[in-house]
Amino acid sequence: MGAGISVAECLASAASVPCMTHDLSRDGTFDRGKMEFMEHNMAAVEPITSLTLRRPDDWHLHLRDGAMLSAVVADTAQHFGRAIVMPNLVPPVLTGADASAYRDRILAHCAGYPKFQPLMTLYLTETTDANDVVKAAEAGIVHAVKLYPAGATTNSASGVRDFDKVRPVLEAMAEIGLPLCIHGEVTEPSVDIFDREAVFIDRVLRPLRAAVPSLKMILEHVTTADGVDFVRDAGDNMAATITTHHLFINRNHILAGGLRPHYYCLPVAKRERHRLALVAAATSGARQFFLGTDSAPHLDTDKQSACGCAGIYTAPNTLSCLAHVFEAESALEQLEAFTSLNGAAFYGLPPANDTIKLVKRDEAVVFPASRKTANGEVTIFDCGVPLYWEIDAGPMRV
């Protein structure tokens, strides 16, 4: 909520959800003055109104299973070439056989998008079998292993507590060049939730890198300037994914003037200075940083609850949101590196051999507010500012 709007007014209007719409700039978090200045400047030079990119990949995505999977997968498959699919199902994707079966279930919903490739991951536990991991990787089924510290986030109860126990798996992965995707937050209740990423870097990530220096690691959904600095200086086999929503929201958007469950995710959005560090990293084009949307659909009934789930559903409007941010930073020429080149290079895969086209409309593009599933609705991320960029690919899914 912006200045001058009371909590009562916000609550009164909550039924139609207008209090979450287009308020970001009034929180002072999006520098509209700077954006307008840049837009004006760009217009004076040469307005860019269309952009052709190698087809993007999403290096961190939650597709879920069953009814949710069938409702959401097309939002990614219609625009993205590949996606690293997170393994935090209930029960988790633990073995090569689990990953292969899950991949088949995903592809069963992708008949209309034959080029889309789900890249599967395994959920690392203290009993993961290194041989199974290596076999699944060598068979081309598994493209990464995901490390969740136990209890860090949605469905992470079977994650890792004792890092010595996973050492043999990490060493086997290092040998074959299989990346470790890391949810970088400590889980100790005594550590403030806004400090959990920075503390993780010092207490866990640095020692882990010293222990297995040749392992490729990705600090997933980095949310802090500390994380950006660490990754930038860490060397060739360290990278980070950056989400769409963390480029837009800071912690005020979740908490100031009313509690906004649809902006709640983990790692939780931090202070504005951290958001700015993420924008700078993403728009720099630096090879270490690439898109992992962390698009994480939950039913609205599970988010709008006394104990709401963490996760933001950004798949439907991610590319429009990103074009907006990159344009505001006068960095549209770096968008392709972020969405389509850096991730593939880090994973040792070729970039896509086809393209998508983004066009800038004169009128703001209207996205659906939610995605319907057989069990209820999933609210789509409202980035808080009008979006003019869209993918030039026929009618939008409604």
Ligand code: NCD
């Ligand atoms: C993710 C989910 O819902 O599975 N939630 C989230 O807030 N990002 C899990 C995760 O990536 O932490």
Ligand code: ZN
């Ligand atoms: Zn995630």
